[in-house]
Amino acid sequence: MSASSRFDVLTIGNAIVDVIAPIEDDFLVAQALTKGSMRLIDTDEAERLYGLMAAGVEISGGCAGNTAAGAASFGARTAFIGKVADDHLGHVFRHDIGAAGVHFATAPLVGGAPTARSMILVSPDGERTMNTFLGACQHLTSADIDRDVVAAASIIYLEGYLWDPPEAKIAFRHAADAAHVAGRQVAMTLSDSFCVDRYREEFLDLLRSGAVDIVFANESEAKALYETADFDTAVAALRQDARLAAVTLGARGSLVVTREETWQVGVSPVEQLVDTTGAGDLYAAGFLAGLSRGQPLADCAELGGIAAGEIITHYGARPQVSLAGLARQNGFTI
Amino acid sequence: MSASSRFDVLTIGNAIVDVIAPIEDDFLVAQALTKGSMRLIDTDEAERLYGLMAAGVEISGGCAGNTAAGAASFGARTAFIGKVADDHLGHVFRHDIGAAGVHFATAPLVGGAPTARSMILVSPDGERTMNTFLGACQHLTSADIDRDVVAAASIIYLEGYLWDPPEAKIAFRHAADAAHVAGRQVAMTLSDSFCVDRYREEFLDLLRSGAVDIVFANESEAKALYETADFDTAVAALRQDARLAAVTLGARGSLVVTREETWQVGVSPVEQLVDTTGAGDLYAAGFLAGLSRGQPLADCAELGGIAAGEIITHYGARPQVSLAGLARQNGFTI
Numbered sequence: 001m002s003a004s005s006r007f008d009v010l011t012i013g014n015a016i017v018d019v020i021a022p023i024e025d026d027f028l029v030a031q032a033l034t035k036g037s038m039r040l041i042d043t044d045e046a047e048r049l050y051g052l053m054a055a056g057v058e059i060s061g062g063c064a065g066n067t068a069a070g071a072a073s074f075g076a077r078t079a080f081i082g083k084v085a086d087d088h089l090g091h092v093f094r095h096d097i098g099a100a101g102v103h104f105a106t107a108p109l110v111g112g113a114p115t116a117r118s119m120i121l122v123s124p125d126g127e128r129t130m131n132t133f134l135g136a137c138q139h140l141t142s143a144d145i146d147r148d149v150v151a152a153a154s155i156i157y158l159e160g161y162l163w164d165p166p167e168a169k170i171a172f173r174h175a176a177d178a179a180h181v182a183g184r185q186v187a188m189t190l191s192d193s194f195c196v197d198r199y200r201e202e203f204l205d206l207l208r209s210g211a212v213d214i215v216f217a218n219e220s221e222a223k224a225l226y227e228t229a230d231f232d233t234a235v236a237a238l239r240q241d242a243r244l245a246a247v248t249l250g251a252r253g254s255l256v257v258t259r260e261e262t263w264q265v266g267v268s269p270v271e272q273l274v275d276t277t278g279a280g281d282l283y284a285a286g287f288l289a290g291l292s293r294g295q296p297l298a299d300c301a302e303l304g305g306i307a308a309g310e311i312i313t314h315y316g317a318r319p320q321v322s323l324a325g326l327a328r329q330n331g332f333t334i
Numbered sequence: 335m336s337a338s339s340r341f342d343v344l345t346i347g348n349a350i351v352d353v354i355a356p357i358e359d360d361f362l363v364a365q366a367l368t369k370g371s372m373r374l375i376d377t378d379e380a381e382r383l384y385g386l387m388a389a390g391v392e393i394s395g396g397c398a399g400n401t402a403a404g405a406a407s408f409g410a411r412t413a414f415i416g417k418v419a420d421d422h423l424g425h426v427f428r429h430d431i432g433a434a435g436v437h438f439a440t441a442p443l444v445g446g447a448p449t450a451r452s453m454i455l456v457s458p459d460g461e462r463t464m465n466t467f468l469g470a471c472q473h474l475t476s477a478d479i480d481r482d483v484v485a486a487a488s489i490i491y492l493e494g495y496l497w498d499p500p501e502a503k504i505a506f507r508h509a510a511d512a513a514h515v516a517g518r519q520v521a522m523t524l525s526d527s528f529c530v531d532r533y534r535e536e537f538l539d540l541l542r543s544g545a546v547d548i549v550f551a552n553e554s555e556a557k558a559l560y561e562t563a564d565f566d567t568a569v570a571a572l573r574q575d576a577r578l579a580a581v582t583l584g585a586r587g588s589l590v591v592t593r594e595e596t597w598q599v600g601v602s603p604v605e606q607l608v609d610t611t612g613a614g615d616l617y618a619a620g621f622l623a624g625l626s627r628g629q630p631l632a633d634c635a636e637l638g639g640i641a642a643g644e645i646i647t648h649y650g651a652r653p654q655v656s657l658a659g660l661a662r663q664n665g666f667t668i
Binding site for chain 2: 021022050051053054055056057058059060069087088089092095096097099100315316318320
């Protein structure tokens with residue numbers, strides 16, 4: 001039972017500015033970093049690694065922020081909740097998400113840690129390895145969850161990374177409760193396989209208890225969740241635990257499952273792969289934009305693929321063209 | 335009479351971080367901005383304009399800084415002098431120019447204005463309109479001109495924009511004097527036609543008095559310097575006033591003139607023009623890298639064209655590939 005909505009999609013996550021720079025293949029080996037992973041780092045390690053990085057580009061990022069910006073680019077009415085500091089990077093984050101057309105009213109942290117940044121090392125094949133300093137994100141609390149905004153959104157979308165800052169985890173549950181009280185749908189992304197390893201039991205509990213209705217994952221996250229090397233086993237388990245799951249498969253598109261049904265949806269190849277940062281975030285953006293407008297699930301998956309296909313052709317995880325325009329070029333009326 | 339050099343090229347200029355975002359054609363009309371110009375703005379206007387801009391990308395910039403990074407990418411031993419603040423953007427600028435392989439030891443400004451930033455509005459045709467908040471650049475003084483570094487560089491290169499901050503103008507003359515005392519060559523860029531309009535008599539005096547040996551300009555700057563609509567008239571005058579002049583002609587390449595000789599050098603067309611920011615800066619980088627290694631002037635111009643051709647295919651005015659590698663692909667042994 002839900003009232004009319006003011007927002008199609010509300011996303012909640014760590015508010016992060018990305019610092020993106022290319023690396024050679026041997027850099028990861030020398031630094032003992034796992035390609036494709038996200039790790040949390042402290043101030044000292046942030047300074048040390050930054051000193052070793054090539055000249056970079058700074059662009060607003062953060063998974064849920066990227067998803068919000070992407071959904072807005074599809075024309076969805078979108079809001080974001082996340083914690084920045086009252087500093088230069090916080091100002092940049094706030095500007096950029098506002099310029100993307102996303103409602104963002106979370107009060108900044110004053111006098112505490114600086115705005116979060118993620119140093120993203122991009123390998124020659126476009127894969128990225130993330131080193132995230134959480135800073136102000138550590139201070140997102142339940143007090144930042146505006147229940148009116150939550151209740152006003154058709155779907156809320158939360159990132160698994162919110163489990164890293166202890167208070168944000170409580171805020172996550174608080175937001176999910178508020179959404180269900182208002183008769184809304186709750187979606188989450190598993191974020192990355194290392195995040196799943198850290199919080200497996202809690203994530204499974206979120207799904208099995210019904211605190212989360214819709215789950216987004218990639219192959220390795222789905223396998224990590226069920227500690228299996230077999231993808232089909234993971235999908236079969238996911239089908240039981242989640243009302244709706246969308247699993248991205250890289251260049252092979254995505255798989256969407258409910259208890260009874262399965263859709264395998266392909267994607268068009270991209271001309272030039274530059275940087276896969278944000279591919280999953282933008283898939284969720286397209287999927288949620290479609291879902292909030294009542295599109296069939298296979299179309300939602302296709303919209304996700306269109307958005308992901310745009311984001312991997314350039315540095316940065318925010319779209320550089322109108323995704324609504326791209327969708328129209330592909331025959332959608334969204 | 336010059337001793338052996340520690341640096342091939344030393345550039346001195348405003349240390350600026352670029353904030354780059356796309357605009358539609360009508361934005362410039364609505365804001366009464368002149369397409370292709372650079373204007374100086376104060377804090378209030380910087381805030382106002384930033385509020386109207388689309389989401390952007392932050393990349394270290396500044397003309398002389400771009401030229402230094404470009405020359406280093408050609409393998410030239412390069413140094414930079416410019417003033418940043420002890421803040422986040424200053425940290426980014428220092429990191430990026432160091433990561434490019436450029437020696438940069440100017441002390442940061444402490445407790446004063448923040449690091450300079452230029453809001454660069456990129457039109458659909460790739461042309462850029464710059465709105466620069468000078469901040470800490472206003473405080474570059476003669477005390478920042480390390481005479482040992484100046485004396486150790488084969489060529490020093492200064493930007494006309496240094497005429498905007500009053501103390502930097504004095505620092506410019508100080509550096510040129512120190513270079514000549516050490517038997518080095520002094521180059522300058524006219525920076526932009528509006529800058530030429532502001533300081534025409536002083537720029538002419540720099541050339542005619544011999545304070546500057548080599549001048550870089552584009553067509554409109556050359557015409558502005560001599561207040562003529564006729565390019566040939568401007569070139570004829572420039573030939574008399576400068577020992578060596580290199581005038582960029584956009585897609586038609588460049589024209590290099592000495593008192594007695596003229597070289598017209600073409601460039602290869604680029605596949606995709608994205609953003610012309612830094613084309614002139616990178617032309618100077620290639621030209622100076624060649625000149626410092628004793629290459630023939632026509633080859634210097636060709637190296638300039640190679641560097642400019644790379645920079646206009648992406649956002650940001652710092653090279654994304656090795657320019658030495660590009661030069662080798664084009665048959666140079668630099």
